[in-house]
Every structure is written in C-alpha cells, then in structure tokens.
Amino acid sequence: MSGVEVFRSLHRRRLLGDPLVLPGPWDAASARVFVEAGFAALATPSAGVAASLGYEDGAVPADEMFAAVARIVRAVDVPVSADVESGYGLAPKELVERLLEAGVVGCNLEDSEGGVLKDPRRHADWLAEVRAVAAERLFVNARVDTFLHGDGNPELAIERAALYVAAGADCVYPIMAPADVLPLLRSGIQGPVNALARLDGAGPSPTALGELGATRVTFGPGLQRWAAHALLGRAAELKP
Known part of the structure; x- marks a missing residue:
C-alpha cells in the first residue's frame, strides 16, 4: 500500500470516540518524537512551522515552507500531510507538483485569505482543479473558516463543506467550531x-471530540507553542 493509501485508510471506519489523532510536527526532531511515541501519521501546522523558521503565521515564503515540510517527511517513515495555507497563490498543477516533490500524502487548504472568506463556489472550483491534477495521489483536507473569519453560522459551514466535498475534498475541517456544534456538523x-483540539484544558479531549463526531483531530500550532513554553520554563531555571 502506498503512503497516501495508508493515510486514507486511517480515516475509514473510525469508531465513535476513536478519532485519528494527528500531532503536528514543526521540524524533523519533533516529527521523530511523535513517531517514537507511536503515532501512525502526522500533519504539519503552518503556524508551528512558521514559528520554527522565524516567521509570523502566514508570512513564510512558499519555498521555505515546502523545504521545511520535505525535511520533516525525510525524517520519518509514516505518512505526513502538510498545511500549505491557501496554496501560496500557486496554480493547482504547480501546487500539486510541489506537494508531491516534498513527499507528502495530503494537504490542508484554507478557504480564506488575509482573514477574509473566499467565495465558496470559486474556491470549490479551485479545489476541483487540485483534485483533478492530484487524482488519488493526495488526500485533500478542505478547511472551512466560517467559525474563524465568518459569522459562525453552522448551516453556512455545512453549505461550504458540501461544495468542497462535491469538488473532491477527502475531509473537511471546520476550524474553531464550538464543541457543541460538532454533532450538527457531523x-x-x-x-x-x-476537529481542532486545544492543549490548555479549555476544550474537549481528542476522545471527547471523537464522541461528538470528529473523524480526526489535529492541534494546529498548539504542540509547538506548548514545547516553546516548556523550554522557556526550563531556560528560566538555568539562568544564574
């Protein structure tokens, strides 16, 4: 089975309360830690990678992001999906080529740019082009930003998601959706x-998110920020 076939199979027949949990490595070292911990696949967070490269979220040049993702892929022997924001303005053919060159099995694609929601039909058309070029070689996770940059209307999120699924998305990601809305979305x-899990104890656990309807759970830049906070604490202890 190819890497993308393995990755796709991990999403199938998930039992309630048993979502696919995908930690987000920000560099090769963190990727190896997650694999050593036993995770079957990984999903890079754009904000976490940006922080590791010294950029603000959304400010990483495409070349640097693809290079960072490729280093993560080379460091591990499990499937890796990459958050490539809204595609860096690349045409579908070039975007797919660069993802495949980096060695990833999937990608996360946002339906907003600069904090503004894209027209959902135009975005769906673009996703359909990505799917046509990629065929079955990439698992496409279509982010729905209604709860992040829109009015938080779950019905509108469902409408956008339906367009993206019809365009060929393998999974949809209503980022920042409140936990109590997950059953409706599901x-x-x-x-x-x-679904997005928080690491500050303010939200449901990955298992609880699965019980509410999440097929898979990611953490955004949460793990990178947690690690940075832990390092700050240890560094403070070392100060003379």
Missing part, C-alpha cells in the same frame, strides 16, 4: 470531519 457533512 450530521450535515458527508465524509470525514477534522
């Missing part, structure tokens, strides 16, 4: 649903 969305 009932209205065809296919896998990605």
Whole structure:
C-alpha cells in the first residue's frame, strides 16, 4: 500500500470516540518524537512551522515552507500531510507538483485569505482543479473558516463543506467550531470531519471530540507553542 493509501485508510471506519489523532510536527526532531511515541501519521501546522523558521503565521515564503515540510517527511517513515495555507497563490498543477516533490500524502487548504472568506463556489472550483491534477495521489483536507473569519453560522459551514466535498475534498475541517456544534456538523457533512483540539484544558479531549463526531483531530500550532513554553520554563531555571 502506498503512503497516501495508508493515510486514507486511517480515516475509514473510525469508531465513535476513536478519532485519528494527528500531532503536528514543526521540524524533523519533533516529527521523530511523535513517531517514537507511536503515532501512525502526522500533519504539519503552518503556524508551528512558521514559528520554527522565524516567521509570523502566514508570512513564510512558499519555498521555505515546502523545504521545511520535505525535511520533516525525510525524517520519518509514516505518512505526513502538510498545511500549505491557501496554496501560496500557486496554480493547482504547480501546487500539486510541489506537494508531491516534498513527499507528502495530503494537504490542508484554507478557504480564506488575509482573514477574509473566499467565495465558496470559486474556491470549490479551485479545489476541483487540485483534485483533478492530484487524482488519488493526495488526500485533500478542505478547511472551512466560517467559525474563524465568518459569522459562525453552522448551516453556512455545512453549505461550504458540501461544495468542497462535491469538488473532491477527502475531509473537511471546520476550524474553531464550538464543541457543541460538532454533532450538527457531523450530521450535515458527508465524509470525514477534522476537529481542532486545544492543549490548555479549555476544550474537549481528542476522545471527547471523537464522541461528538470528529473523524480526526489535529492541534494546529498548539504542540509547538506548548514545547516553546516548556523550554522557556526550563531556560528560566538555568539562568544564574
């Protein structure tokens, strides 16, 4: 089985309360830690990678992001999906080529740019082009930013998700959706649903998110920020 086939199979037949948990490595070292801990696949966070490269979220040049992702892929022997924001303005053919060159099995693609929601039909058309070029070589996770940059209307999130699924998205990601809305989203969305887990104890655990309807759980830059906070604490202890 190819890497993308393995990755795709990990999303299938998930039991309630048993979501696919994908930690987000920000460099090769963190990727190896997650694999050593036993995770079957990884999903890079754009904000976490940006921090590791010394950039603000959304400010990483495409070349540097793809190079960073490629280093992560080379460091591990499990499938890796990459958050490539809204595609860096690349045409679908070039975007797919660069993802495949980096060695990833999937990608996360946002439906907003500069904090503004894209027209959902135009974005769906673009996603359909990405799918046509990629065929089955990439697992496409289509982010739905209604709760991040929109009015938080779950029905509108479901409408956007339906367009993206029809365009060929393998999974949809209503980022920042409140936990109590997940059952509604799950009932209205065809296919896998990605939920964001928080590490500050303020939100449900990955298992609880799975019980609410999440097929898979990611953490955004949460793990990178947690690691940086832990390092700061240890560094403070070392100060003379």
